[in-house]
Amino acid sequence: MFSRQSFGLNAVQRQSFVISLTAFFTSLLLIALVSVLILIGMRGMAYFWPEPIYMVAGKHPDGTAFTVFANVFEEPSGKDVRLKYSDSQYPYGSQKQLTKDQVGRVNLAPESAEIKFQDGRRVLATPEYIIVPSKPAQGLEKINAVMDEVALITAQIEELNTQKLAPIHEALSQFDKRDVDEDAPAREKLVASFTEYQKRVEALESTREEYELWVTFADKSAFVIPMSDIQSVDFVSRLSTFEKWKVVFSEIGVFLSDSPKQANTSGGVFPALFGTVLMVFLMTIIVTPFGVLAAIYLSEYAPHSALTTTIRVSVSNMAGVPSIVYGVFGLGFFVYTLGGSIDELLFSDALPSPTMGSPGIFWAALTMAILTLPVVIVATEEGLRRVPEGLKTGSYALGATKFETIVRTVLPIASPGIMTGVILAIARAAGEVAPLMLVGAVKFAPALPIDGEFPYLHLDRQFMHLGVLIYDGAFHSQTDGKSASMMFAACLLLLIVVFILNILAVLLRARLRKRYITG
């Protein structure tokens, strides 16, 4: 027991001691919070920043010498240097970690460029010249014009494929279905035009293949890159700060709009971003009416009995159930039992391959809705309790029934409370990963849950999620610094998404509060 004279301090000193103690822990908390934000922010933004390219000469631990173009990173220990390089052996990039004395000369290489590929790979090399069909080799100053030319050809091929070849192919398969004769004139005509368009595509493709970029590595070995594979060529070391920022913004654009490439270590995160937002959106649509109706029953209609109290306590306790439990429940009940039954009833011709009986975005949203339901119920009940009794009586006295009173008076006044619940639910659902991996979120989904095919919203499809992407990417991080920083960028994005969703909900709540001010 502390006596009042503890530590020999007087009253004022004791008080200031208590203040400093509590303030100390508050500041620890702040420091933790700020460092998380700074770490995620810095590492996330670093992913987009073009790193300068150096020509590095050095010795391997076994004594053999090497010369490579590389991005150079000093390891946090200060003793080691990490190189991300390209050479004739590993043209598409590799990394190595060396001690400082193994690295010899390090010179900036202004001639060399970072060449990014459509498929997410990259090469660090010095571009030498461009091969263009039926012309002499072109200098590098023409590179943008040539890339536009190639892009034009690609667009033409694309157009022929989608506008001409695909419809003809479709028509031909229709003929097949109706058992039209092989030598029916209409069919022969179609086949002829199909062959003709195919020839044109092939011709364009072979022209495109003739566009090549010749590059050399630091050891002067040459390497040929088809121009059609190239996404961008940046002479990083020559860029001014302004131009570097331009690169950063175009990289952010790619990051937000492109699909992941090279096993989620490169490219963009658009499907994951889309999946996350869509899942949260579906979850909100499901959980809001459920939670609000349940809360209305509990607070307005349920008799004041021990059973009601028990239900209320269990609802609050449900908020503390580990999320993976909900994941297992979602898999066992929603996916297998519910989805399985739906398949038997509605999609029996597709069996044994499951339609709704496999993990998908709808089940994920439903599982998340169950997970966030207690939050919404508790907050809504809190909001309902705050509605002044006088207003309800006033409404009854004007001839309103209980239901009319709830709809016209109680719910509008409780709406800020309901919004608070929805905000908390969104924040929880957007950040939750574990249960999603059981009920529908995958590392890579071939298609988005929304597309142009009927019924447009495919609730049975698996989807990608930022949290799952980060979790998946974290496994690569020990060997590959670049992909690790992509995960930091994804983290940053997830933070921003949650932040934006919250801000929207908070603004909405503020508006409702202002509108339905009471008292």
Add this chain to the structure above:
Amino acid sequence: MLKLFEHNTLNVDDISAEQTAVEVRNLNLWFGNKHVLNDISMRIPKNKITALIGQSGCGKSTLISCFNRLNDLYDGCKYNGEIIIDGRNINSRKINVSRLRTNVGMVFQRPNPFPMSIYENVCYGLKLQGVKVRRHLDDAVESALKQAALWDEVKDRLFESAHVLSGGQQQRLVIARALALKPDILLLDEPTSALDPLTTLFIEELMDSLKKQCTIIIVTHNMQQASRVSDYTAFFHQGRLIEYADSDTLFTMPEKKQTEDYITGRYG
């Protein structure tokens, strides 16, 4: 105190059935085991102001809440006996409570405007009844606000929140809200106890002018108010109707000792 209003009243025992707005017959009411109203019988006359006085907890507010069945909202409330309004016993199960409440308006102690615009507040009841035609609503809002003597003060800001109004204005708005339904009976449960004296006077004048169109039953703790505005006064004590008479008689020569003690302020 100056006698403000002329009263021309009958003896309570001479009120005929046609002149009766509310007839209470042997009303008993319990909250749980507590016997709140004990065998109340009285006739409340039409187009008059009847004041119910008595100590806090004597059951007068509970009694007027019986007239629009507001007591139904409370768990554990049981009652028997009859209350006849318009020739029908409103305590019967067959009564449409919503319709009863539109016919019997009520105003409470604290102004309770809804957190909506002034306009929306006044047409709340009408909209519940399914009135959708904008012109009808506009007319009803205007006439109700005029009856409640609020129109001139709010006509330029009908669509502002009702919470910008002062307490007295809010109370008149609540009265207008009830009047918009054209009730036959208006129940006022201590309508001025949260208001300042000047506003109180204003509301009292308003009551007098409303007498033409509806019967007013007011619960009040203010003796002067009861004697100023009411035609009839009933004194309650511990759930029983002790004395009921025209206000002049009751305040000048009460029959019962208890009444005299209460109105002269000797207890309560």
